[in-house]
Amino acid sequence: ETGVTQSPTHLIKTRGQQVTLRCSSQSGHNTVSWYQQALGQGPQFIFQYYREEENGRGNFPPRFSGLQFPNYSSELNVNALELDDSALYLCASSLVGRGRNNSPLHFGNGTRLTVT
Amino acid sequence: EDKVVQSPLSLVVHEGDTVTLNCSYEVTNFRSLLWYKQEKKAPTFLFMLTSSGIEKKSGRLSSILDKKELSSILNITATQTGDSAIYLCAVVGEYGNKLVFGAGTILRVKS
Numbered sequence: 001e002t003g004v005t006q007s008p009t010h011l012i013k014t015r016g017q018q019v020t021l022r023c024s025s026q027s028g029h030n031t032v033s034w035y036q037q038a039l040g041q042g043p044q045f046i047f048q049y050y051r052e053e054e055n056g057r058g059n060f061p062p063r064f065s066g067l068q069f070p071n072y073s074s075e076l077n078v079n080a081l082e083l084d085d086s087a088l089y090l091c092a093s094s095l096v097g098r099g100r101n102n103s104p105l106h107f108g109n110g111t112r113l114t115v116t
Numbered sequence: 117e118d119k120v121v122q123s124p125l126s127l128v129v130h131e132g133d134t135v136t137l138n139c140s141y142e143v144t145n146f147r148s149l150l151w152y153k154q155e156k157k158a159p160t161f162l163f164m165l166t167s168s169g170i171e172k173k174s175g176r177l178s179s180i181l182d183k184k185e186l187s188s189i190l191n192i193t194a195t196q197t198g199d200s201a202i203y204l205c206a207v208v209g210e211y212g213n214k215l216v217f218g219a220g221t222i223l224r225v226k227s
Contacts (some may be wrong), residue, residue, distance in 0.1 A: 004158075033214065042120075042204055043159070056213040074150030088157065104150055104164050105215060109157040 004108035006091050012114045013081050021076040021111045023091030031055070032074040033105060034066060035090040043090055049074055050096060078113075086115045118143040122218035129195055132224050137190040137221045139205030146211050147212055149188050152204040154220070159204055163191070189194055195225045 005024045015020050031036050031050045035043035045058035049068035063079040072093070078085060089112075092105035119142045129135055138168035141149065148166045163172040165188060172179050173227035176193045192199055202222050206215035 031213075035215075035217075040219070042206070042219050043215070045214040045216070048213045050213075056211055056212065090158070102159045106161060107152075107158045 001060075004091055004093050004106055006089075006111050008111060009109065010112045010114075012116065015081055015083060015115055017081050018077065018079045019081060019113060021089050021091075021113070023076070023093075023108060025072045025091075025093030026102045026106050027108070028093050029093035029103075030072055031075055031077070031094050031096045032068055032072060033092045033094070034074070034076045035092065035107075036060075037088040037110070039087075046076070062099040081115045083115050086113060088112050118207065118216040120207055120216055120218035122203075122205050122206055122221050124136060124221060125219070126222040126224070128224045128226060131197060132208040133195050133225075134191065134193045135195060135223065137192075137203050137223070138187065139158075139189070139218060140185075140187040141205075141207045141216075142186065143207045143209035143216065145210040146183070147208040147210075149181055150208070150215065151188075151190050152206065152208045153203055155200075192223075195223075197225050197227050199223060200225045 007022045014028045033048040034046040037043040047057040050053045054069045065077045068074045090110045092107045095103040123138045150164045151162040163179045170181040179190045181188045194205040202220040204220045
């Protein structure tokens with residue numbers, strides 16, 4: 001069973017640039033969620049994708065967008081980067097099924113984004 | 117707005133000690149509470165507690181959910197240096213599609 005994998009592991013960007021982060025979900029999982037973890041804080045929910053559609057969004061501006069592909073992998077795109085976007089971006093997958101409780105989220109190792 | 121508060125913020129103990137980490141929450145239509153351990157990057161899943169499963173145990177770790185007090189504790193007995201990590205508590209509420217995390221408790225176990 002392969003776990004959640006994310007790429008790249010580290011990234012340095014300049015303010016105003018755009019970035020794309022990638023995630024492959026754990027095998028057998030059909031839902032992908034993205035979280036932002038600033039230093040010294042718990043992860044904050046960005047959004048979730050289920051069946052290639054956004055299924056809930058946290059308090060993040062529209063310049064944060066995403067995609068889920070038919071193989072359940074996902075991308076997080078951030079436009080017009082700001083200094084405060086510097087954080088660890090975590091991808092997590094889970095299995096959502098009809099008539100059953102959601103499985104716990106399983107996280108990848110994250111992408112460390114630094115905006116200068 | 118859903119909210120999770122963890123205490124203490126940080127803790128230093130010696131190997132062999134027992135520790136208790138606390139988590140209190142406010143959430144609309146509670147579904148579950150989860151504990152994660154974060155050592156370097158990926159939070160790793162420890163326990164999920166629900167109304168039908170309010171107590172979980174795995175080795176030296178155990179957790180209890182108190183739905184009346186809207187809180188949970190995570191106990192670690194006979195601590196080891198490998199237990200040093202950030203312990204995160206999260207709840208799932210009304211929408212079922214997101215975790216609301218606390219800021220975490222930083223545990224350091226000294227040899």
